[in-house]
Amino acid sequence: MPDRFRTRIAWFAGALGILILSSGLMIASVTQWRLHLLAGLWLLSLPARRLIGQHGTTADHSVRGLMLVATLGFAAIGLQLARNQVTQSEATLRAVASLAQPVAVEQPQPIFPETDPAERTSLGSARTYPVVINVGTRGRIVDRNGVVLAETVDGRRTYPNPALGHLIGFQSRLYGTTGLEARFDAQLSGVATLSPTTILEARLLGSAVEQVPADLTLTLDSRLQAAAQQALGERAGAVVLLDVPTGAILAMVTYPRFDPNQLVLPEPATQADVDRVQAAWAELNARSDAPLLNRATQGRYPPGSVIKTLTAAAALDSGVLADPSATVTCPNLLPTEAGAPPVRNAVDNLFRRTGDPSDLVRVYAFSCNTAFAQIGLSLGADRFLEYARRFGLQMTDTRAGPPDLRDIPAEVGTIANEASFLQRPAALADTAFGQGQALVTPLDMAQMAASVANEGRLMRPYLVAEARAGERVIYRAQPETLRQVVSPETSRRMLDIMRTSVEIGYAQPIALPGINIGAKTGTAETPRGVPHSWIVAVAPVEQPRYAIAVIVEYGGEGSRSALPVAREVLAAALEVTP
Amino acid sequence: MKRGAIEQRWQGLALIAPLIILAACTEPLVEPRAPRTPTAVIDRYNAIVATAEAGDDLLERAKAYYDRGNIWFDQQNYTEAIADYDRALALDPSMSRAFHNRGLAYAMLKEYDAALRDYALAIRLDPAYRRAYENRVRLLEQLTASTPDETLLQQLADDYGSLAQLIPEAEAPYRYRQGVILARLGDRTAAREAFDAALRARPQHVDALYERALLHYAGGDLNAALADLDAALRLSPRAANAYYVRGLIRRAQGDTRSAIADFGQALLLQPAYPEALIARATAYAEQGNTTAAQADLQRLDNLQLDPTLQQAREALRARLGAP
Amino acid sequence: MATIARLRARLGGRTLELELLITAFLFITICLAALIAGAGGRVRWVDLTIIGAFAGLFLTISLALALRDWGEEQMVLPIAALLAGIGMIMARRLEPDLVQRYGEVYGGIALKQVIWIFGGAVLLALVSFVPWRLQWLKHYRYTWLLLGLALVGATAVFGVERNGARLWLSLGFFQLQPVEMLKVLLVIYLATYLDDHRALIGRGVYWLGPLKLPPLPYLAPIVIMWGATIGLIIVQKDLGAALLFFVIFLAMLYVVSGRARYAAAGLFAFALGAAALYPLFGHVRVRLNAWLDPWSDPFGIGFQMVRALHALAAGGWAGAGIGAGDPTTVPESHTDFVFVAIGEELGLAGTLALTACYALFALKGYLIAIRARDGFQQLLAVGLTTAIAAQAFIIMAGTTHLIPLTGITLPFISYGGSSTLINFAMVGLLLRISASRKPPRTL
Incomplete structure (x- = not known):
């Protein structure tokens, strides 16, 4: 018994000795320490095993074994803690400090990613060079006679004619680029004179590019533009003057308008300049009369009686009316369908002027609503719609394509909100003489007049004739026939009808000495009560050169406000004294 | 019966208690705290410095300051770290690592000039100090990313060259990087040489092939450029x-x-x-x-x-x- | 009168638990006071409410146990309460530092942990007081087995990946860690199985060449468990859970068979399996290399271990004091490495005390097993105790660099919902097993 006791003491002492001695091992010898710990605990377990005893069931015995294991295990953790926190703590602290590469720096990145070349989707440093195309040397914009409309002076874009903001737009560091400046930016900056691959090469290799800024020549005629501006004066509205054979825009006026110069910052700009430009921009945007809107291409108005030109052309072209002398009546009232109010003329007893029965020429000249309602109904919704489409008017719910004019922002005129609308007789009758849902731009109406006058061909309207970089022409507009709207025969008949409207009808006041003019006035009802005043006209009838459309917002009857404007502009264009 | 009733009551309470507590927790449990420097670790290092100060071994004292500087650095207190490195360097001006670490600390404080100066000193003391080159390269990459300063770019190219010499197993990638920087500087001849060296070290370095092709292309040698691209595309289809x-x-x-x-x-x-x-x-x-x-x-x-x-x-x- | 006397007698029989609980609350209150004093000294209602509710909840449970008078073990509950309280304090202490260092995702962990602890205590109360029979665990063995398999399957299919391991099931409001559930289900099923096959001891030994193999009812589960745990390592990359499950199994097998060499052979086989995986799987290799020499790559694989060793060393004898250290430099300081955080702030004194707490818990748990009424309950107690003790050992030894680090939570202290809830449920089961005077109808 004492012997066994002594053995146990020896084991115990040995274990303690191993543990105490080895706890001083350097931190680098941690494996050695772990082995010593294991050995020490094993030695400790030998005497401790005696404590378990043999009493109880096997299971109890085993559980006591587990208790011993748990005790020794947690004792091991205690010893490990003593080593970590006391005997080796200073060494650990020094070792961490001496790692010398402070940890806060990003983890040493794998500088050399050993990707399999076959897996690579992109090679090289992916470096690109910025390609600077100097905006200081920007091309000029001139009218058809070379009158400068936009140029860069001392690095600053200036617009000598301040009334063309709605066409030319502006190039502003604060508010971007608009109008022709935006649409033809590539030509004006000279980018268009470069091959795309030259730019790509410069981007890839840093090589130099040499672009030549191009000058734009417009179809606009400054003289006619000034005349139109003068004629419209300071009334809200728009004037569009087209060259009939080509579709070129000769004059395009809108009012109210804005001066693009006030939106351009000088270089270098002071804070005062910035404030001034910002104030001007804020004021333009805050105004309720929308000076930034180009009414000639973006203003959508009810067409009023000018649309009768379309209805008449459709009736003749489709054969619904055999010829201009075909019999048409002009009753005071025309019932269309049950429950709908009957169509009524603007003045009662109009048949006294048109005659009873009358013909197409006279009902057009005196703008008889009931007559055109009947013509519309005879055409039927499908045929009427087909002709509206040919003239470029679409349906709001199924806009078929972009506007014909590409050079500046424009809106597409619409004949109705949806096709089903015209299936109702009352709606078809209304639309045929100029009421209903139709909303058109002045440009649409000018195009209508021009195509009727141009042997039935609808031309694409355009504003930029060519872009020229030095001696090189890099862009030239070609007159483009969009489609044959009506036959040349119909065109001739319509010109006669329109001329008669001037000779005997409401459009009489437009007459100019020595010139035959064809025209149609229009009075479009507005919710406000005062109607919009419209006119479309072509001249000279024998060989039409000019087509014009004028709208004066809330200008009253067509012959009163719009007609004198058109007359003045045509007089200027035809160079006659009114 | 009665005991059951008591039991049920206790159970009810035990269930309700957490709900009451949740209702009480209208304010956040832990208030947000201003950043603070934990001092306990530094205290241990202060003790080590004090022990060293008591002795008269200059190098031992320098080492103690240097160690504490690293710990300050670790705690992101770069000003204190720089102060300790300063003390260490005053005692032992040959500690290239202290220069390097001080440079790193300056870099963390965005004092890039001072950082570059310290890196240069560290490298002068130990021209084979790989870590110093690596950290300077990292800093220079960062500095030249936005504003391409020619002097810095040249330094960067030189450092890549030094690293390529110091670490032969990484010669190809470092030469390639050197070439890219030289190409950026517009020095086509030197860039060519760097890419050539990269490709000598590792002929299948596709990036170097691609970049060399761009150099040939820019120089007008289209056939050589095509040859390099063909080689690169064979490896990286x-x-x-x-x-x-x-x-x-x-x-x-x-x-x-x-x-x-x-x-x-x-x-x-x-x-x-x-x-x-x-x-x-x-x-x-x-x-x-x-x-x-x-x-x-x-x-x-x-x-x-x-x-x-x-x-x-x-x-x-x-x-x-x-x- | 007689009733009052009886009640008083009952309360008198459970003073130890009460005293220990009060001591634990005192300790937690002092820790909280130190924390508040360090952070500026403003005492707020929410702190008082929580500490009051914490004390109230556990005291209520203790009083209820006393009144019921089934004679449960008295040291288990106070130890669990003390550890959970420390966990609560640590979550509260670490939250602002974690938020500052790693971002807002760590906001609110203190409050969440309080809620988990209260939820755990309620769960414990439910297990202890709701009338049910321990035998049910045995009767519905296949339900538990199926539930466990379903959990594994669901995790494999719907699990959420974090840190490259798919160990979480998202339940919307919180993410369940099915491994914790699985732990209890495994203990219950093993207890049932091993108790059923107890009679086969010593029979059916057969020889495979020179090797003497254990009887099939033992051999089969050994092989299956070994395969399952190795599979767990390969598929879920969860070394910690695998080791824990295997240790639980070996401990229960040892108790049933009484043969230490089965357990030793099992451990050897596990080591062999891990060694075989070493060259094949990156995560095993990283763990082992980080264990063998973290200093060789102090910013890569050894980063966490070096940080942990530094934090422990910075703690020293007495620690920096609660709230005065910088324990969040160690990643995962609120979950797996919470022991290191305690080591830095409470020092060797604190960590040794904690180790002693776990050791005491283990010893008490095994004593419960020895005193258990029948073989099934004994095995259950062994399994539950081993689960908690082994888990504590694995993570404490891992974070102190004694054995390779395997990610697993420190029972009761680590932040985490699943782990806290399940651990309290396990304590509830242990208490139920230890009830020496429970009426026979509740067996």
């Missing part, structure tokens, strides 16, 4: 940009058909690749295939383009006629 560049070169050589095939391959590998689209559309336009060119132009509408690419697109539009 999925590298879209290599196809794109090869297409550009072939177009420049007048081989529009092959160019279109290369652009097509690039677009197959990377469908949203505006450069390749513009290049292919241009090539189609040159072939007279306006329809295909228009189709590519339309695909561009769905991609984000930077100003240069927008200009290239405008040039393409102008070339295709319609404004």
Whole structure:
């Protein structure tokens, strides 16, 4: 018994000795320490095993074994803690400090990613060079006679004619680029004179590019533009003057308008300049009369009686009316369908002027609503719609394509909100003489007049004739026939009808000495009560050169406000004294 | 019976208690605390410094300050770290590591001039001090990323050269990087040499092949450029940009058909690749295939383009006629 | 009168638990006071409410146990309460530092932990007081087995990946860690199985060449368990859970068979399996290399271990004091490495005390097993105790660099919902097993 006791003491002492001695091992010898710990605990377990005893069931015995294991295990953790926190703590602290590469720096990145070349989707440093195309040397914009409309002076874009903001737009560091400046930016900056691959090469290799800024020549005629501006004066509205054979825009006026110069910052700009430009921009945007809107291409108005030109052309072209002398009546009232109010003329007893029965020429000249309602109904919704489409008017719910004019922002005129609308007789009758849902731009109406006058061909309207970089022409507009709207025969008949409207009808006041003019006035009802005043006209009838459309917002009857404007502009264009 | 009732009552309470507590927790449990420096660790190092100060071994004292500086650094207190490195360097001005670490600390404080000065001192003391080069390279990369300063770029190129010499197993990547920087500096001859060295160390370094091809291309040696690109594409048949560049070169050589095939391959590998689209559309336009060119132009509408690419697109539009 | 006397007698029989609980609350209150004093000294209602509710909840449970008078073990509950309280304090102490260092995702962990602890205590009360029979655990063995398999399957299919391991099931409001659930289900099922096959001891030994193999009812589960745990390592990359499950199994097998060499052979086989995986699997290799010499790559694989050793060393004898250290430099300081955080702030004194607490818990748990009423309950107690003790050992030894680090929570202290809830449920089961005077109908 004492012997066994002594053995146990020896084991115990040995274990303690191993543990105490080895706890001083350097931190680098941690494996050695772990082995010593294991050995020490094993030695400790030998005497401790005696404590378990043999009493109880096997299971109890085993559980006591587990208790011993748990005790020794947690004792091991205690010893490990003593080593970590006391005997080796200073060494650990020094070792961490001496790692010398402070940890806060990003983890040493794998500088050399050993990707399999076959897996690579992109090679090289992916470096690109910025390609600077100097905006200081920007091309000029001139009218058809070379009158400068936009140029860069001392690095600053200036617009000598301040009334063309709605066409030319502006190039502003604060508010971007608009109008022709935006649409033809590539030509004006000279980018268009470069091959795309030259730019790509410069981007890839840093090589130099040499672009030549191009000058734009417009179809606009400054003289006619000034005349139109003068004629419209300071009334809200728009004037569009087209060259009939080509579709070129000769004059395009809108009012109210804005001066693009006030939106351009000088270089270098002071804070005062910035404030001034910002104030001007804020004021333009805050105004309720929308000076930034180009009414000639973006203003959508009810067409009023000018649309009768379309209805008449459709009736003749489709054969619904055999010829201009075909019999048409002009009753005071025309019932269309049950429950709908009957169509009524603007003045009662109009048949006294048109005659009873009358013909197409006279009902057009005196703008008889009931007559055109009947013509519309005879055409039927499908045929009427087909002709509206040919003239470029679409349906709001199924806009078929972009506007014909590409050079500046424009809106597409619409004949109705949806096709089903015209299936109702009352709606078809209304639309045929100029009421209903139709909303058109002045440009649409000018195009209508021009195509009727141009042997039935609808031309694409355009504003930029060519872009020229030095001696090189890099862009030239070609007159483009969009489609044959009506036959040349119909065109001739319509010109006669329109001329008669001037000779005997409401459009009489437009007459100019020595010139035959064809025209149609229009009075479009507005919710406000005062109607919009419209006119479309072509001249000279024998060989039409000019087509014009004028709208004066809330200008009253067509012959009163719009007609004198058109007359003045045509007089200027035809160079006659009114 | 009665005992059951008591039990139930206790159970009810035990269930309700947490709900009451949750209701009480209208204010956050832990208040946000201002950043603070934990001092306990530093206290241990202060003790080590004090022990060293008591002795008269200068080097031992320097080492103690240096150690504590590292711990300050670790705690992101760079000002204190720099102060300790200063003390260590005053005692032992040959501690290249202290210079290096001080440079790192200055870099963390965004005092880049001081950082570069310290790195230079560390490297002068120990010209084979790899870590110092690596950290200087990292700093220089960062500094030259936005503003390409020529002196710094030259320094960066030199450092990559030094690293390439110091670490032979990494010569190829470092020479390649050196070449890229030299090319950026516009020194084509030196860049060529660097890429040559990279390719000598590792002939299948596809990036170096690609970059050298760009150098040849810029220098007008289109055949050499094609040879390098062919080699790169043999190794990396999925590298879209290599196809794109090869297409550009072939177009420049007048081989529009092959160019279109290369652009097509690039677009197959990377469908949203505006450069390749513009290049292919241009090539189609040159072939007279306006329809295909228009189709590519339309695909561009769905991609984000930077100003240069927008200009290239405008040039393409102008070339295709319609404004 | 007689009732009051009886009640008083009952309360008198359970003073130890009460005293220990009050001591634990005192300790936690002092820790909280130190924390508040260090942070500026403003005492707020929410702190008082929580500490009051914490004390109230556990005292209520203790009083209820006393009134019921089933004679449960008295030291288990106070130890669990003390550890959970320390966990609560640590979550509260670490939250602002974690938020500052790693971002807002760590906001609110203190409050969440309080809620988990209260939820755990309620769960414990439910297990203890809701009338049910321990035998049910045995009767519905296949339900538990199926539930466990379903959990494993669901995790494999719907699990959420974090740190490259798919160990979480998202339940919307919180993410369940099915491994914790699995732990209890495994103990219950093993207890049932081993108790059923107890009679086969010593029979059916057969020889495979020179090797004497254990009887099939033992051999089969050994092989299956070994395969399952190795599979766990390969598929879920969860070394800690694998080791824990295997240790639980070996301990229960040892108790049933009485043969230490089965357990030793099992451990050897596990080591062999891990060694075989070493060259094949990156995560095993990283763990082992980080254990063998963290200093060789102090910013890579050894980063966490070096940080942990530094924090422990910075703690020293007495620690920096609660709230005065910088324990969040060690990643995962609120979950796996919470022991290191305690080591830095409470020093060797604190860590040794904690170790002693776990050791005491283990010893008490095994004593419960020895006194258990039948073989099934004994095995259950052994399994539950081993689960908690082994888990504590694995993570404490791992974070102190004694054995390779395997990610697993420190029972009761680590932040985490699943782990806290399940651990309290396990304590509830242990208490139920230890009830020496429970009426026979509740067996």
